[in-house]
Amino acid sequence: MMVNRTTPPISPDGTIDPSEASGVLNTLESLLDDIKNSNKSNAGIVMGEVIGVIQLQDKNTKRKDIDICYSSQQNLMNVVETNQKTDFPWSVKIPSEAFDKSSLQNNGSAFVGVLRYPNLGKKDETKNYAVLNNEVYGITMGANISNLTNNIEMTTKLKTSVGNASCTSWDGNGNLEWTTFGCETEMIDNNTIKCSCSHLTFFAVLMSVPDASAVAPYLDSLTLISSVGCGISVFFLAIALFMHFLLRKAKSNQATKILINILVALFLLNVSFLSNESVANSGDKNACVFIALLMHYSMLTSFTWFFIQALHMYLWLIRQNVTITNYMRKITVLGWGVSMPIVVAVLSTGGYKAVTLSSTSGKIARMCWITDLFIQYIVNIGFYSLVFIFTTIIFIIIVTNIFQSRDIRATEGKRLMFRKQLMMVLSLFLLFGLTWAVAFFSYGPMLIPSYYIFSVLNSFQGFFLFLYYYHIHNDVAGHFSDDPGSSSTTSSIVKVSNAVDNIYN
Template identity: 50%
Template sequence: MGAKIQNLSQPIEIQYSNVDKKGANASCMSWDGNSTDANGKSLWITDGCQTVETNNSITCQCTHLTFFAILMSPTPANISTSDVNTLTYITSIGCGLSLFFLIVGLFMHVLVRKGKASEATKILMNLFVAMLILNLSFLTNESISNLGIKGACVAIAAVLHYGMLATFTWFFMQALHLYLSLRRICTEVKHYMLKICITGWVIPAVVVIALLASQKYNSININTNEGKAATMCWISDAGIHQGVNIGYYAVVFVFTLSVFILTVRQIVLMPKAGKAQDNSSIKSNTSTILSLFLLLGITWAFAFFSYGPLLIASYYIFTILNSFQGKSKTVTVS
């Protein structure tokens, strides 16, 4: 009794017939009572088991004895291990470079421009701080998750979420300032920058505090189609994640895109009131439009396309554009 039977030369086969996957991925897994997640719960693992699918039947070939089960996961949630590794590599490089250039940009502002900074520059520096929080917390997230300390995991998840929502909010604030500038309203608002700053930092904090109070932050698994999983500290409820984050950014996106279109229209129509554009002015206008596209965070909208056949492509486009965003913004304003 209590003997461990493992590393069998002839795998044990367990067959399940008439399995209705309903579009999900099936993985043969075994119960590992010796390993635990961040919550102290034992894990289902794929070690020592292979999954063989034939028509409506699934055969589990395992080289050890324990409790076995077939676990289903939605197809969109699973991507290949190679894609996960590549995306992680791109993200780490991008966030690292963004972090460096954001710090340089903030340092230059404090050292050189602080005394004579315009309202637009002050708003941009607040965005830099929000993005710095986002990048730093993201880069340290997995390491903290692997520690298995629930309190630390909840804390870094909350900081990461706050950094992301604050970044979204400051995209909105930039678009709002641009709109008010076009309408020449800024100078008429009392305590303008104070109101902008309070709104930009307090609204994300309210959302994060609400989720902390309802205990929605925890360690989650990112599964691949090979049954392997990486962990990170984030919102544990997928419905809350979709509703809060996608909904929050959707509101920001509608407004920033509207202001972007309005501004581009004004840039394009401006030469008609005077002389025709030359090559230098066309290049200048194109550069201005691309800068606005980045500064207003419109690239985050690629998250809306992460479904169906566009899933993997949208992941790569989203990762490349947004992980290097801090570098792009610093270069744009320098």
């Protein structure tokens, strides 16, 4: 049975108004009596470019899953058997649980209506997404269908590789605002996107943000730089840890112990990054979640230890007369414990999933990471921003004191070499994790240069810190009550310079 309805209003640019699309979907229920009178279980719907299908399930029969597929060759939608849907570019599986809920809210009657909308909504060049194939699918069952245990599954076949695809929904009210809430995205065999959603409404697959598209031509080189840098860092970090635990453990002071914790955190971060793509390609969801959690935890832990390093320098070099009992034990708990509640919270919300990226060469890369941009911005960028602000303030204070002491000591005939002071500053820059701040400049004309600088500095960070660790020769006590008797500004500045000289040589 085929039903022709009035075509939704189409604007001169070929788009369909969202409010009209929502209204048309809600009127499908008016077709039920016509379908029942024709003794048919389903009917095709044609409204100009908008096509669809409506399917009834008899109240006297057991509810069952059904598959509805769209055929681009015939430009129609139809209900098919499960084993016949593999060649269709788009299909949706409606679980029996949804029909049960529809039946309870519609006095025993259960139905599903699906409409395909091309070019839904006005084109807006300022938006940071594109709708895959310009296709939006509206699904209704005449009832509030949400919180399903057996999700609605939609699959979309791809003609070419895509990057950063995400399954989204729109509630049909107001402006066309997409959300990933209630939907999960999964890539299958490089050419199929599977969307699994726990509710019914309008659905679309959104494509890469423009910045990600701009990076696509450079993805291969950035990946190579990161992989090589992380590999070198893992090698030298392992050597540094070997040297410490087997050769220098007995000579460790507080500053060295903090540095070793930084090295361990960076070692975990680099190892998890290098193994991430292999785990993502394995298709094991549990392993993907684990490696994403480990990489996220080690990254946040690295940020925390950068903060602790700056705090230690502040207490020792600036405050000086501070006494903290069980100091190393407390900062160790802080360094490794503060990130745990964060990753547990992200894990509980299902935030760790596989992400797919593609380069212009056609190479597809997968990694296990956080798919929710809200979590990415609030948790990761927000967390580092706080660390960055604190470490930058301490960095400026210490560097200022270093160069002030240079002028003071010059009058005493003890001018330090500029190269030596520059190495102090660079060492502090690395120890405080300030190289990660390059990501703040990833906009506009600085987008690509900042990505290359970020990849080089942070993937090779472990190697740079190994070089620093290798040049530590003196066993400095590193306690806070360092010469408490001196209080003059001049002597304090000189003490800062002397202390930094001892640490960074």
